Amino acid sequence: MTQPTLSRRGFLASGTALTALAMGGFLPPIARAQPEKVLRLRMDGDIKILDPGYMIGGIEIEAQKQCLPFLAQYKRDGDTIGWEPTYYVSKLEQRDPTHIDFELVEGLNWSGGHGPLKASDVKFSYERMKKSEWAGYFEVLDHVEVTGERTGTIVLTKPFAPFFLVTLCHGPGAILCERAVTEAGGRFTTQFPAVCGPYLFSNAPGQAATFLPNPDWSGPKPEFDRVQAKIITQVKATELAYEAGELDCTQIDSDAVARYRAGPPPGSELTKAGELNFMWLGMNSEHPKLHDIRVRRAIQHAVDVDSIIAAAYSNVATKSCGIICPGLIGHRTETKFYTYDPAKARELLAEAGVNGLKLSLRTLNTQQPMLVAQIVQANLGAVGITLEVIPLDAGPFWEMGMESAGDTWKDLELWTMRFGSVPDPYEASQWFVSSQVGNWNWERWTNPEYDSLVEQGIAESNPEKRNDIYLRLQEIMEETGAYVWLCHEPRYYVHRSDISVNVSPSGQQDYRLFTVI
Amino acid sequence: MSGYILKRLALAAAVILTVLVILFSLLRLVPGNPVTIALGPQATPAAIAHYSAKMNLDQPVWVQFATYARNVVTGDLGEDIFTGRKVAIIVGEQIGYSLMLMVAAMGWAIVLGIPLGCLAAVRPNTWLDRITGVLSVGTIAIPSFLMAIWALLILSVQLRWLPAMGAGEAGDYGDQALHLILPAFAVGLGWVGYLARMVRASMLEVLGEPFIRSARAFGLTPQRVIFSYALPVAILPTITLIGMGFGGLISSAVFAEVIFARPGVGKLIYDSVQARNFPIVQGAVVVTTALYILVVLLSDLLVSWIDPRVRRVL
Numbered sequence: 001m002t003q004p005t006l007s008r009r010g011f012l013a014s015g016t017a018l019t020a021l022a023m024g025g026f027l028p029p030i031a032r033a034q035p036e037k038v039l040r041l042r043m044d045g046d047i048k049i050l051d052p053g054y055m056i057g058g059i060e061i062e063a064q065k066q067c068l069p070f071l072a073q074y075k076r077d078g079d080t081i082g083w084e085p086t087y088y089v090s091k092l093e094q095r096d097p098t099h100i101d102f103e104l105v106e107g108l109n110w111s112g113g114h115g116p117l118k119a120s121d122v123k124f125s126y127e128r129m130k131k132s133e134w135a136g137y138f139e140v141l142d143h144v145e146v147t148g149e150r151t152g153t154i155v156l157t158k159p160f161a162p163f164f165l166v167t168l169c170h171g172p173g174a175i176l177c178e179r180a181v182t183e184a185g186g187r188f189t190t191q192f193p194a195v196c197g198p199y200l201f202s203n204a205p206g207q208a209a210t211f212l213p214n215p216d217w218s219g220p221k222p223e224f225d226r227v228q229a230k231i232i233t234q235v236k237a238t239e240l241a242y243e244a245g246e247l248d249c250t251q252i253d254s255d256a257v258a259r260y261r262a263g264p265p266p267g268s269e270l271t272k273a274g275e276l277n278f279m280w281l282g283m284n285s286e287h288p289k290l291h292d293i294r295v296r297r298a299i300q301h302a303v304d305v306d307s308i309i310a311a312a313y314s315n316v317a318t319k320s321c322g323i324i325c326p327g328l329i330g331h332r333t334e335t336k337f338y339t340y341d342p343a344k345a346r347e348l349l350a351e352a353g354v355n356g357l358k359l360s361l362r363t364l365n366t367q368q369p370m371l372v373a374q375i376v377q378a379n380l381g382a383v384g385i386t387l388e389v390i391p392l393d394a395g396p397f398w399e400m401g402m403e404s405a406g407d408t409w410k411d412l413e414l415w416t417m418r419f420g421s422v423p424d425p426y427e428a429s430q431w432f433v434s435s436q437v438g439n440w441n442w443e444r445w446t447n448p449e450y451d452s453l454v455e456q457g458i459a460e461s462n463p464e465k466r467n468d469i470y471l472r473l474q475e476i477m478e479e480t481g482a483y484v485w486l487c488h489e490p491r492y493y494v495h496r497s498d499i500s501v502n503v504s505p506s507g508q509q510d511y512r513l514f515t516v517i
Numbered sequence: 518m519s520g521y522i523l524k525r526l527a528l529a530a531a532v533i534l535t536v537l538v539i540l541f542s543l544l545r546l547v548p549g550n551p552v553t554i555a556l557g558p559q560a561t562p563a564a565i566a567h568y569s570a571k572m573n574l575d576q577p578v579w580v581q582f583a584t585y586a587r588n589v590v591t592g593d594l595g596e597d598i599f600t601g602r603k604v605a606i607i608v609g610e611q612i613g614y615s616l617m618l619m620v621a622a623m624g625w626a627i628v629l630g631i632p633l634g635c636l637a638a639v640r641p642n643t644w645l646d647r648i649t650g651v652l653s654v655g656t657i658a659i660p661s662f663l664m665a666i667w668a669l670l671i672l673s674v675q676l677r678w679l680p681a682m683g684a685g686e687a688g689d690y691g692d693q694a695l696h697l698i699l700p701a702f703a704v705g706l707g708w709v710g711y712l713a714r715m716v717r718a719s720m721l722e723v724l725g726e727p728f729i730r731s732a733r734a735f736g737l738t739p740q741r742v743i744f745s746y747a748l749p750v751a752i753l754p755t756i757t758l759i760g761m762g763f764g765g766l767i768s769s770a771v772f773a774e775v776i777f778a779r780p781g782v783g784k785l786i787y788d789s790v791q792a793r794n795f796p797i798v799q800g801a802v803v804v805t806t807a808l809y810i811l812v813v814l815l816s817d818l819l820v821s822w823i824d825p826r827v828r829r830v831l
Contacts, residue, residue: 048599049599054564056599133567189599189600204687205607205610206780206781206784207683208683231778231780233775233788234776234778237777240670241778244677244680244682395550395793398553405550
């Protein structure tokens with residue numbers, strides 16, 4: 001038997017040859033291990049509750065998207081937001097206004113040996129949601145009919161056009177493993193009882209959430225082997241982390257968008273996810289000082305929205321003409337009853353016999369709302385209205401117009417408001433119906449036509465007819481004189497130029513669909 | 518000594534009780550419904566009712582306090598209203614990071630500040646003393662959060678020498694140490710100045726004492742006089758200051774934890790106040806108060822061990 005020998009000369013010769021091969025790129029794959037592809041992102045807080053029925057929302061939905069099945073997902077068609085079936089289904093069709101048929105693809109399994117993904121899991125998940133804290137999203141669900149191991153029908157009690165975009169694509173539409181959730185006691189918080197997606201989830205509170213490859217996953221392989229999401233609560237800190245090269249993609253605020261447009265960090269580009277926030281200046285139409293519509297109309301004419309967008313939003317936000325956000329059915333591009341016209345405002349005040357009017361404006365005490373308030377103060381001052389700005393903490397601010405929270409609503413005069421929406425016009429419109437007076441309709445007007453239009457908008461599935469309904473509905477709102485539409489604040493992400501990002505219009509990143517260009 | 522320790526422990530219990538009452542009252546006085554704030558403006562009535570009951574907010578205030586105080590005494594700090602996890606576990610996960618930051622920040626401040634103070638005292642009114650004085654006052658005067666941001670911008674963003682965010686990979690001690698440098702630098706910088714000034718003043722006073730003159734008259738070397746006779750006496754007020762400062766760092770380190778996105782008790786309290794997550798705020802403050810009292814107690818015991826005269830004064 002010959003023993004292998006290694007002389008100094010032989011060792012040097014072999015080493016040199018291997019080095020030359022490596023430098024030339026000729027090493028066999030086994031000798032050159034593929035580096036792990038890691039995507040480094042940011043989460044704005046700790047994951048609290050992953051259970052779709054009891055979650056807070058936001059980042060929890062982001063985690064669900066990586067680990068749980070959904071029937072539908074958002075799709076962008078130019079500037080329009082639509083939906084498409086996910087890779088979990090081979091069929092997803094609306095048979096009629098109240099029946100949606102689905103067929104799950106074969107061969108997808110839950111982790112931990114919990115068996116295949118079944119239609120009964122869909123039934124369990126959606127019918128469970130009806131009794132959850134997110135029941136509103138399933139209000140129109142009657143039941144889910146299981147017609148086979150992987151097939152079924154979602155049966156609605158009445159036509160509900162937003163069901164795909166608002167419910168199936170969004171966090172509440174996540175599907176859970178019936179067996180695993182039942183074994184876990186029916187509810188869960190910071191760990192999924194079972195996953196059926198490309199990633200497993202693990203959480204280091206206060207530090208990071210990590211998504212590791214799911215060994216049981218047989219569906220499409222994601223581009224990145226591992227996703228590390230650092231917990232960074234402050235947006236400004238996030239921008240610094242990105243600039244220091246510690247993140248590959250992160251959300252940024254308007255200031256940073258303007259700065260990066262002028263000179264982005266090397267190898268970076270910006271992506272706009274959506275503009276589903278809407279801001280307005282509200283007026284209490286029942287308040288004695290604002291009861292006369294000519295006074296409210298004067299305020300509409302007096303506010304210079306372009307200056308607000310330039311100063312408070314660095315010219316990054318889109319000027320608003322209603323509550324329906326860009327990309328959605330019913331989005332308005334111009335106002336009907338007012339434009340910025342201080343002379344007209346003075347004329348209307350004189351006509352109403354109002355002189356030396358003093359009003360108060362309540363606003364959140366954060367930077368942007370305070371800037372907006374100061375500009376409104378200057379604008380109203382220019383037409384003879386003295387405005388006192390009252391900055392408030394989030395606590396008292398968000399309940400100041402609610403009758404259930406005391407008598408502050410009686411003193412409400414003006415305020416700046418910001419709502420977030422889902423990618424369907426129905427959600428934004430529902431807060432201003434008559435029954436919301438004293439709850440979220442702080443402007444306190446009622447209109448039977450508006451109430452009826454909201455109902456029609458929900459039931460109507462024809463996009464053109466829906467468009468007309470929502471345009472008319474916003475016209476009614478504007479006509480009340482109780483609104484000065486301000487802007488739709490966009491969600492922007494800065495990311496490495498060699499990465500194509502996938503972010504839902506409401507800001508949840510879908511890491512599974514990130515790709516390297 | 519045991520009587521002294523008992524008296525100090527009784528005082529510590531009284532301080533903790535006072536903190537509990539103040540904290541509980543303040544949290545209830547903050548405007549706004551904590552549940553609405555925690556869940557966001559569009560929370561469903563069902564969710565609001567569920568969390569109100571979970572936070573005991575549907576009970577009279579005195580019942581809430583009695584329940585809370587009873588639980589604290591029995592070691593139960595409550596549960597996170599969202600996840601249902603034990604607050605003691607949540608605080609336990611974070612406190613290690615805070616202690617690490619405090620030790621690193623105070624450690625480098627002690628290592629640099631005390632020798633600087635000694636040096637300035639043994640060479641009074643020289644250029645060395647003046648430079649030390651200017652540097653000390655400078656480090657005290659510059660706000661620590663500003664120093665943190667500058668350090669971050671220069672050393673992380675511009676030069677990319679040090680990591681910017683987080684506490685480093687779990688289990689990778691080298692990475693964790695690297696992530697500790699900037700926050701510890703920012704938190705400890707002011708303390709270098711404080712300690713240097715404090716030690717200088719004490720040393721100058723002690724160096725003028727008759728026993729130092731006697732030591733010199735006996736022909737002891739200057740080093741022996743300073744390190745064996747002057748410093749042990751001059752350090753006493755500094756030990757008390759370090760004790761109090763060490764405890765205070767738990768809360769003052771919050772800026773570093775927020776700026777550098779580092780886990781820690783300060784950041785946990787900050788985030789929980791923002792989210793009105795009362796059980797975590799209360800639990801974390803109780804733990805940090807207890808820790809503060811423990812550190813101050815230890816420093817007092819150390820001082821009383823070095824100088825037995827202080828045991829007579831509580």
